[in-house]
Amino acid sequence: MNPEAKAQRRALIADVLAEYPEKTAKKRGKHLNVYEEGNADCGVKSNIKSIPGVMTVRGCAYAGAKGVVWGPIKDMVHVSHGPVGCGQYSWGQRRNYANGVAGVNNWVAMQVTPDFQEKDIVFGGDKKLDKMIDEIEQIFPLNKGISVMSECPVGLIGDDIEAVAKKKSKEIGKVVAPVRCEGFRGVSQSLGHHIANDVMRDHIVDKAADKEFEGTPYDVLIVGDYNIGGDAWASRILIEEMGLRVIGQWSGDASVAEIENGTKAKLNLIHCYRSMNYICRHLEEKYGIPWLEYNFFGPSQIEKSLRAIAEQFDDKIKEGAERVIAKYKPMADAILAKYKPRLQGKRIMLYVGGLRPRHVSDAYGDLGMEVTATGYEFAHADDYQRTTHYIKDGTLVYDDASEFELERFVQAIRPDLVGSGIKEKYGTQKLGVPFRQMHSWDYSGPYHGYDGFAVFARDMDLAINNPVWGLHKAPWKAA
Amino acid sequence: MPQSAEKIKDHAKLFNEPEYEALFEHKKQFECGHSAEAVAAQAAHINTWEYREKNLAREALTINPAKACQPLGAIFAAVGFEKTLAFNHGSQGCTAYFRSHLARHFKEPCAAVSTSMTEDAAVFGGMQNLIDGLSNAYTVYKPKMIAISTTCIAEVIGDDLTAFIGNAREKGSIPADFPLPQAHTPSFVGSHVTGYDTMIKGVLSNFWDGKERTPNERINIIPGFDGFAVGNNRELKRILDAFGIDYTLISDVSEVFDTPTDGTYRMFDGGTSIEAVSEALHSKATISLQKYCSDKTLELAAATGQETASFHYPLGIGATDELLMKLSALTGKPIPESLEKERGRLVDAMADSSAWLHGKTYSVFGDPDFVYGITRFLLEMGAEPVHLLSTNAGKEWVEEMKALLATSPAGSKAQVWAGKDLWAMRSLLATEPSEFLIGSSYGKYLERDLGIPLIRLTFPIFDRHHHHRFPMWGYAGGLSVLVTILDKILDVLDVETAKTGISYDLVR
Numbered sequence: 001m002n003p004e005a006k007a008q009r010r011a012l013i014a015d016v017l018a019e020y021p022e023k024t025a026k027k028r029g030k031h032l033n034v035y036e037e038g039n040a041d042c043g044v045k046s047n048i049k050s051i052p053g054v055m056t057v058r059g060c061a062y063a064g065a066k067g068v069v070w071g072p073i074k075d076m077v078h079v080s081h082g083p084v085g086c087g088q089y090s091w092g093q094r095r096n097y098a099n100g101v102a103g104v105n106n107w108v109a110m111q112v113t114p115d116f117q118e119k120d121i122v123f124g125g126d127k128k129l130d131k132m133i134d135e136i137e138q139i140f141p142l143n144k145g146i147s148v149m150s151e152c153p154v155g156l157i158g159d160d161i162e163a164v165a166k167k168k169s170k171e172i173g174k175v176v177a178p179v180r181c182e183g184f185r186g187v188s189q190s191l192g193h194h195i196a197n198d199v200m201r202d203h204i205v206d207k208a209a210d211k212e213f214e215g216t217p218y219d220v221l222i223v224g225d226y227n228i229g230g231d232a233w234a235s236r237i238l239i240e241e242m243g244l245r246v247i248g249q250w251s252g253d254a255s256v257a258e259i260e261n262g263t264k265a266k267l268n269l270i271h272c273y274r275s276m277n278y279i280c281r282h283l284e285e286k287y288g289i290p291w292l293e294y295n296f297f298g299p300s301q302i303e304k305s306l307r308a309i310a311e312q313f314d315d316k317i318k319e320g321a322e323r324v325i326a327k328y329k330p331m332a333d334a335i336l337a338k339y340k341p342r343l344q345g346k347r348i349m350l351y352v353g354g355l356r357p358r359h360v361s362d363a364y365g366d367l368g369m370e371v372t373a374t375g376y377e378f379a380h381a382d383d384y385q386r387t388t389h390y391i392k393d394g395t396l397v398y399d400d401a402s403e404f405e406l407e408r409f410v411q412a413i414r415p416d417l418v419g420s421g422i423k424e425k426y427g428t429q430k431l432g433v434p435f436r437q438m439h440s441w442d443y444s445g446p447y448h449g450y451d452g453f454a455v456f457a458r459d460m461d462l463a464i465n466n467p468v469w470g471l472h473k474a475p476w477k478a479a
Numbered sequence: 480m481p482q483s484a485e486k487i488k489d490h491a492k493l494f495n496e497p498e499y500e501a502l503f504e505h506k507k508q509f510e511c512g513h514s515a516e517a518v519a520a521q522a523a524h525i526n527t528w529e530y531r532e533k534n535l536a537r538e539a540l541t542i543n544p545a546k547a548c549q550p551l552g553a554i555f556a557a558v559g560f561e562k563t564l565a566f567n568h569g570s571q572g573c574t575a576y577f578r579s580h581l582a583r584h585f586k587e588p589c590a591a592v593s594t595s596m597t598e599d600a601a602v603f604g605g606m607q608n609l610i611d612g613l614s615n616a617y618t619v620y621k622p623k624m625i626a627i628s629t630t631c632i633a634e635v636i637g638d639d640l641t642a643f644i645g646n647a648r649e650k651g652s653i654p655a656d657f658p659l660p661q662a663h664t665p666s667f668v669g670s671h672v673t674g675y676d677t678m679i680k681g682v683l684s685n686f687w688d689g690k691e692r693t694p695n696e697r698i699n700i701i702p703g704f705d706g707f708a709v710g711n712n713r714e715l716k717r718i719l720d721a722f723g724i725d726y727t728l729i730s731d732v733s734e735v736f737d738t739p740t741d742g743t744y745r746m747f748d749g750g751t752s753i754e755a756v757s758e759a760l761h762s763k764a765t766i767s768l769q770k771y772c773s774d775k776t777l778e779l780a781a782a783t784g785q786e787t788a789s790f791h792y793p794l795g796i797g798a799t800d801e802l803l804m805k806l807s808a809l810t811g812k813p814i815p816e817s818l819e820k821e822r823g824r825l826v827d828a829m830a831d832s833s834a835w836l837h838g839k840t841y842s843v844f845g846d847p848d849f850v851y852g853i854t855r856f857l858l859e860m861g862a863e864p865v866h867l868l869s870t871n872a873g874k875e876w877v878e879e880m881k882a883l884l885a886t887s888p889a890g891s892k893a894q895v896w897a898g899k900d901l902w903a904m905r906s907l908l909a910t911e912p913s914e915f916l917i918g919s920s921y922g923k924y925l926e927r928d929l930g931i932p933l934i935r936l937t938f939p940i941f942d943r944h945h946h947h948r949f950p951m952w953g954y955a956g957g958l959s960v961l962v963t964i965l966d967k968i969l970d971v972l973d974v975e976t977a978k979t980g981i982s983y984d985l986v987r
Contacts, residue, residue, distance in 0.1 A: 021618050023611075050571055052594040052612030054619060060572020075512065083631060083666035084541070085548030089576035091921075093583075097490070099503055102924060103902070104522045105513055109924070110902075115541040116667045121635060132539035139534060139542070139902075142513050142521050152570055153667065156601060156635040183570035184601045184632050230490045237502055247509050257511035327480075334484035403590070404619050407744060423578045427588035430744040444489050451482040451493060458487045472740050 001394025009034045009396050016408045024051055031400055037393035042384040044399045046376070049187045054402035057351070057423060058377050062086050064192025065181030066149035068275055069200070072096035072226050072251045073259065074106045075144040076175075077136050080113040081129065081161065082151025086183070087113040095440055097227050098253040105142045112136070121153055126164050133168045133176065144256040145175035145204075155182035175256065177203040188378035188400070189353065190274065197278035200259060205279065208260035209287070218244045218313065221265040223280060223291070224272030224355075227252020229445020234452040235296050239269070241327075242306060242320035244313070250276060263287045267312050269294055271448075274354040274383060296448040297456070298363025299332040328450040336366065339457040344368035346416035346464055349409065351401055351424065352438045353377050360419070360438070360447075360456075361390040367457055372415060375401055403427070417464050432472040434463045531906035535899070542902035545844050545921055546871040549664035549674030550628045551577045552704045552772075554591050556678035557626035559708075559730030561750040564622035565591035568609055568638065569630025573666075584706055584939040585736040585947060590746045592616050596632050605633055609643045613659070614652035620746065623753055624658040628678060634665035658753065660685035670871035672772045672846055675704040679730060680776040686753075687760040692783050697725045697762040698809055699785070701776060703769025703792075703848065706919075706938025707947045709737045710959075714950035715768070721815045722806060727755045727762065729776075737948060764809050768793060768802075768952070769848035771876070791879075792852030795859050795957045796825060802953075821954040828958055829860055832965050835987070837861035839968065840892075840913040844904055844922065845937040847872035847897075853917055853936065854893075855883055856957060864893040865913035868904050872897040901925065915967065934967045936960065 013032045017025040028051065033043035050056035059067070062080075067090045071078055080087025091111035100106025114120070114128045129148065136146060146168075148161050161178040169176040179199045181192045220239065225232040232252040239246055247265055248258030268280050268291040280291035292312065294305035303325050310321035346369045350357050357374045364371055374391060375398035376383060384397070391397075396413070398405060403424070410418055410433055418428045419438035428435045436442050436459060444459050446452035481496035482488060493499065512518070524530055550567055554577050557565040567574045574593035581589040592615075594600075594608035616625060627640060640661050648655050662681035664674040679701060700719075702712055712733035719726045734749020759765075765780035767773035770789035777787045786809065793802045799822070803814050829836075840863045843850050847869045854864050867880060877897045884890030894911075896903065901921055908916070908929050916922050917934045920941045926933040935943055936951070946963075950956035969987055976982040 019619060021614050024615050024618075049597055050595040051615060052608045053566070053592050053615035053617075055590065055592045056571055056595060057575065058571055059575040060570050063572050063575070075510075083548060084544055084546060084670070085551070085573065085576065085666040088544065088547050089551075089580050091543075093579070097494075100512075101518055101522050102928065103525060103905075105518050111543050113541050113544070114539055115544060118665075118667055121665075121667050128539045135537050135540040139537065139540065142517065152631045153635050156632065183572040184597050187597060189572075230494055233494065233499060233502060236506075237498060240502070240505070246506075249506075253506075255510040255512060258509050261509065331480060331482060331484060335487075338484050402619075421579075422582050423575065423588070425588075426582060426586060427744045427746075430588070430738060430740050430742075432740065432742045446490060446493070451488075454482050454484065454487045455489045455493075458489075468740075472742055474741070 001392070006034050006394045009394065012409070012412050016405055019404075024054065027051060028405070032398050032405070035388070035391055035393065035395040035397050040385060040388065041381065042387055042391075042397040044384060044397050046384060046399045047187060047190065047378070047380045048400070050400055051402075054404060056400055056402055057421065058188040058400060060183030060189065061181040061185040061192030061195060062149060062151055062183045063090065064189030064275070065179050065196035066090060067094060068189065068226060069193055069196035069251060070147045070149065070177075070179060072098065072108060073254045073256065074098035074100050074108050075255045076147055077107045077112055077140055077143045078147045078149060079132065080111065080151060081125070081148045082113070082153050083116040084113055086151045087111045093440070094226065095228050095443070095445070096252050097230050097233070103140065107140065107143070116153060121157055124157055124159050125154065126159050126161070129161060129164045130168065133172065137172055143174070145177065147177045147179055149179050150182050152183045155180065155184070175203055190378040190380070193275040194278050197276060201279055201282050204256065204259045205262035205283075209263045211260055213261065213264045215264055216245055217266060218317065219247045219265045220244050221248045221250060221261065221268045222246055223250045223268050223270040224276035225249065225252050225448070226272075229441045229447070231446040231448035231452060234446040234449035235271070237451070238296070238302070238306065238324055238449050239309070242310060242324045243317050244309075263289070265289055267292060267309075269309060271296065272354045273386070274379065295359050295362070296452070297360045298366040298453055299336075299450065300366050301359075301362045302450060302453070332450055332453060335454050335457050339461050340368045342461050342465055346370075347372040347413070349413060349415040349418045350374040350438065351377070351398065351406060351418075351420040356438050358383070358387040358390040363453065363456060364460075367460065369460070371395065373398070373409060373413060375399055417460065432469060434466060434469055436460065436463050525905070526909040528910050531910050534906040535903055541900050543921065543924070544870045544900040545868070545919065546670040547580065548666035548671060549669055549677065550630050550666070551580060552671035552674030552676075553626070553628035553662050553664045553678035554589070555581065555671070555704055555732065556675045556682070556730050557628070558589070558591075558735050559732040559750050560624060560626065560682060560756065561752045562623035562747040563750060564616055564620050564625045566612065566616060566625045566627045567591060567593045567630055568605060568627055568640065569594065569596055569633045571595040573630040580939065583941045585709070586944060587736045587738065588744070588746070590620075601632060601636060604636060605638050606643045606646060610647040610650060610652050613647045617653050617657070622747070624660070626678060626682060627659060627661045628664045628674065629662070630664070631666050634663060658685055672704050672769070672871060675772045676775050679773065680779050682756060683729070683759070683776065683779055686757040687779070687783060690760055693761050694763060694784070695761045696810065697727060697759070698806065699727050699729050699759045699762045699765040699780070701729045701765065701767040701773050702731070703767060703772030704846065704938075705769070706940065707949075707951050709733045709948050710950035711952045711956065714953050714956050718803070718818065718953050719806070721817050722810065722812050724806060724810050724812060727751060727759045729756070729759060729765070764788065766790070766805065771847040771872070791855070792848040793953070794852050794951050794960055795856030796822065796954070797859060798852060798855055799953050799957065818954065825954040825957045825961075828961055832961065833861060835965060835968055838863060839915065840865050841915045841917055842866035842868070842904070842908060842913040844868040844870075844901065844918040847876045849937045851876070851880060851883065853960075854880070856960065858883070858887040858889050860961070861889055863889045865911065866894055866896060866904065866907045868896040868899050868907075870898065870900055905929070932967055932971050934964055936963065
């Protein structure tokens with residue numbers, strides 16, 4: 001980007017900050033920047049408390065622990081432990097697909113809660129939890145375990161859910177995992193991921209380390225894929241086709257048995273680094289299992305990732321990777337031929353969570369599009385370092401952006417597409433700017449893998465080239 | 480190859496392809512699930528009377544409740560006032576959830592801020608968060624009013640809102656006279672309808688307390704928490720205008736949840752003006768269209784000397800009649816001929832279609848006023864309610880429902896369930912089914928499991944679009960409800976009869 005354009009972007013940041021009270025402007029100024037090529041990071045601070053009153057987009061630890069990491073495990077009953085709200089708002093909203101019969105051996109799209117009332121706050125909820133677990137055993141006898149996802153009040157009233165979980169686990173002979181993910185912990189969803197990883201480690205993975213398991217040299221785990229719109233399946237199909245054996249999906253469409261296989265893989269393949277790097281590091285440190293980040297968005301990254309994965313194995317797998325790439329290339333080329341002419345040169349603004357603000361960048365690139373601004377809700381410094389591998393000089397970068405900042409940036413940049421969440425979708429469209437939800441895939445998907453890339457390309461085209469965007473100005477209004 | 484550039488398959492079709500079916504089959508060895516026989520046996524068991532008994536006896540366990548929590552209702556109430564910023568004192572995740580939940584239903588942006596309380600605020604209290612939050616929100620979003628509600632954390636640790644607000648004003652983070660109504664809305668008390676009531680009362684108290692009332696002829700109307708507010712409030716205003724009544728809607732979200740796409744994002748739009756809220760103290764009466772959304776607010780109105788009245792989500796003939804007669808009685812204005820004609824049109828439509836509706840059986844779930852209102856209309860159409868369930872209702876509602884059912888022979892078989900959830904409803908419908916189910920999108924799981932067609936007529940509707948833009952209240956609203964129900968009946972009949980071709984008729 002030329003220096004003048006970069007200076008303009010810096011001026012835009014300054015303009016936006018000028019509208020805050022001084023103290024807030026000073027704080028927010030550290031989270032907004034223009035990327036300078038060659039730098040090791042994006043020049044923004046991250047993983048810091050949100051500023052009250054500015055309309056942060058962030059959620060909470062519960063959202064990270066229940067909504068992201070534990071919730072997709074299908075054969076467990078996930079209890080939203082506390083009052084009714086948290087479980088209600090997160091019920092069925094992330095589209096974590098899972099095979100099974102709802103209420104019989106699959107509880108992913110269900111809301112299970114003790115529905116705390118005032119008396120539970122006053123007298124504590126431990127007895128209710130104890131009784132509730134007995135009732136779960138009666139009502140859902142085929143469950144393989146229970147997770148207790150703490151909501152805010154639980155941590156404030158001094159409940160000892162760990163003690164209840166330990167007692168009940170012994171009684172029912174299944175995992176009962178106490179997850180201390182009260183919404184006030186940490187600064188965003190991110191600490192919830194970490195807490196969820198730690199509980200998964202302590203209550204399932206390490207305990208199952210001695211489990212008998214007939215391994216092969218080709219065993220891998222898919223980690224950090226929540227099977228939104230079927231993403232994990234569209235990834236698994238490629239990994240299996242190249243000759244590897246996927247012994248667990250963490251945690252999209254996962255069963256407890258697959259989580260128990262945590263110590264059994266030869267290599268852990270991690271997609272969403274932010275939400276599950278913790279357990280990969282643990283498995284490496286304690287069991288010596290290496291892990292590898294991969295990216296299955298768009299053909300160029302998929303090719304690169306397939307080869308990088310194969311690099312960790314023998315020639316059979318390397319040949320397998322080449323075979324897979326060759327098999328899907330004609331389809332991927334046909335997608336590019338169909339959509340690239342329609343999307344070439346379009347500019348994208350992203351504002352999403354875990355990995356997508358960087359990971360999808362090259363998928364857009366494959367289609368001739370360019371990410372001109374990007375940012376994360378809850379990233380850490382290492383995410384912004386990794387982001388530099390993807391973005392171009394002059395990219396506007398925002399961390400924990402407020403709705404106010406986002407609107408001003410969209411107005412000033414007028415991108416051809418914004419990719420963000422449900423809270424941002426409708427306001428952006430009012431401006432006459434096309435939008436795709438990049439958390440839920442806007443009720444579409446999968447976007448991972450070659451099969452998913454076709455859907456991704458189709459969806460970006462239908463958003464950007466929607467005839468409605470030519471209609472938002474009345475013809476009698478001056479241009 | 481399951482995928483191709485010519486015909487791109489997304490999740491709805493892709494995973495039916497043989498490659499993916501094989502993948503699922505192969506994956507099972509790692510899942511170590513129960514045997515197909517065990518799963519089938521349990522799947523059959525949950526449809527039995529034996530299971531129903533266990534299921535209805537649950538005391539500590541709630542599964543798939545049809546209710547949300549207080550601050551959702553408080554936010555909904557708050558954004559119905561002119562340029563009012565909904566402000567939640569508590570953890571930020573709650574506010575993210577409320578905004579998402581409302582956006583998913585209305586397909587509209589929903590603005591609300593949080594004080595982002597974290598662990599240190601839990602220990603030391605959230606005063607600094609509140610002070611900074613007010614300053615930022617006031618400066619950045621330039622509202623005319625900030626309506627403060629609370630989430631669990633602030634309530635559990637006992638934050639003193641009044642004292643904190645006093646400090647905020649003293650420190651100059653917010654002007655001394657800036658309106659800051661407050662509502663204590665923990666999730667562990669009541670439900671979203673309670674939160675609605677709490678916030679409306681908070682706003683009115685803010686402007687009314689300590690003021691002298693000089694009665695006039697105006698009527699205040701509280702619509703209540705309503706997913707169909709966009710269509711309903713507009714219909715209500717049309718009715719009131721037809722009367723020529725001087726009125727104030729207390730919280731009107733029909734603009735802010737229905738803004739145009741024309742190149743401008745309106746974070747605030749429409750809503751009851753601050754002046755009108757102040758003036759509303761002097762009104763002759765306050766009437767609520769949803770009794771269970773306005774208990775405390777009507778007490779406040781009555782205490783000022785206003786007349787009060789409440790309804791249960793007035794739809795259909797009798798309920799609309801009562802509303803119009805009440806408006807007429809309060810104002811002395813006759814019921815306009817135009818509305819009388821609309822009444823006749825709805826009766827006409829009901830007469831035309833009743834053969835398809837009469838004797839059909841329905842179960843209904845939702846907020847207490849909605850279930851009452853729709854049941855009343857069903858009875859008017861000769862339809863037979865079976866299970867009437869409201870998770871957030873209590874004993875008083877049960878009595879009211881029973882009295883309503885007693886007014887019609889069509890109501891004789893109905894069972895009323897207060898405080899029960901949708902997993903209980905599953906057992907009820909598995910053992911004593913109805914032909915149709917009326918409720919929110921959450922009912923789709925019951926539709927799938929039990930094959931009972933769902934008619935989406937109440938909040939939240941996530942998986943169908945724009946129904947909330949059409950009214951349900953009044954005679955005109957009754958017509959759109961009638962058509963929605965009838966369409967489902969006839970669509971189901973066409974699908975059924977197409978199987979043999981017999982009775983697949985062009986004219987119905």
